[in-house]
Amino acid sequence: MWSKTKMEPAFKKSLIISGALHLVVAVLLFVNFNFFKNEEILVVPMPGDLSAPLNATTVDQSQFDELKERNQQKKKxxxxRKKDLEKKKQQEEREKRLEEQRLKKQEQEKKEAELAEKKAAEEKKKQAIEKEKQQKLAAEKKKKEEEKKKQQELEKKKKEKLAKEKAAKEKAAKEKAEKEKAEQEKREREAAEEMLAEQLEEEAEARRAAKAGQILTEKQRYLAMIIAKIQQNWFVDDTMRGKECRVNIRLASNGFVTSSSVLGGDRALCESAMRAIQKAGNFPMSPDPDVYDALKDLTTILRPELR
Known part of the structure; x- marks a missing residue:
């Protein structure tokens, strides 16, 4: 047994060594809890009996440095490894984003191409419809023009036929009148030849007077017929009541109007009167040259007949 005086210094020394070792162990555990994994274990006996001798295995400094260096290398x-993993992850994410962008762009380009193709198809269809429409309109226009031309030709032929028929009738009437006149004159001459010579002068004078009266009467009759035909083709209304128009009409021997002009009167009334004259086209005309001579350059006043 150790004496009390001898144990006290030994005890103090044991406490100091134990405390130091505990501090070292605590520091090493703080640095890395795996520091002693698969390494040499430092056993520090805890004092059970303060009187028992303290035995501890000390750690060499070179071993400590080696352990520390290995630990630091592991940490590095x-x-x-973490940085490489992070870098790899970032690279994968970047490649993923690029692939997504590429696919998105490809999809967008596909949509745009489909849209452009659809638009082109619609435009082509629209152009085809428009072309068909224009062709249809052109065909309809051509058809209308042909029908109009055909109608005009028919009307022209109809007018020509009517004119020929009228001219033939007028010619026949004129020939008849001339024949009747010739026969009448022949009868008159035969009757005159039978009269005494002294009556020839009186009869000739009487014939001249009768002729003048006949011309005046025939002029009035044909003038009334001309005005009646104008009235038939004259469209008038109540605004023209009491108004008149002075006109000049020049006629051919067959009654056709060669010219017409306004000499004075109400403007609206005169315009409608001129339209009536133009619509009439031609007027009845006496086959007698003297009557025609009195009517060929006709100036008269026209008044609308309103009830």
Whole structure:
């Protein structure tokens, strides 16, 4: 047994060593809890009996430095591994984003191409419809023009036929009148030849007077017929009541109007009167040249007949 005086210094020394070792162990555990994994274990006996001798295995400084260096290298390797993983992850994410962008762009280009193709097809269809429409309109226009031309030709032929028929009738009437006149004159001459010579002068004078009266009467009759035909083709209304128009009409021997003009009167009334004259086209005309001579350059006043 150790004496009390001898144990006290030994005890103090044991406490100091134990405290120091505990501090070292605590520091090492703080640095890395795996520090002693698969390494040499430092056993520090805890004092059970303060009187028992303290035995501890001390750690060599070189071993400590080696352990520390290996631990730091592991830490660096771990950090590098994490950085590599992070870098790889970032690279994968970047490639993923690029692929997504590429696919998105490809999809967009596809949609745009489809839209452009659809638009082109619609435009082509629209142009085809418009072309067909224009062709249809052109065909309809051509058809209308042909029908109009055909109608005009028919009307022209109809007018020509009517004119020929009228001219033939007028010619026949004129020939008849001339024949009757010739026969009448022949009868008159035969009757005159039978009269005494002294009556020839009186009869000739009487014939001249009768002729003048006949011309005047025939002029009035044909003038009334001309005005009646104008009235038939004259469209008038109540605004023209009491108004008149002075006109000049020049006629051919067959009654056709060669010219017409307004000499004075109400403007609206005169315009409608001129239209009536133009619509009439031609007027009845006496086959007698003297009557025609009195009517060929006709000036008269026209008044509308309103009831």
């Amino acid at each position: 390797d771990e950090e590098k």
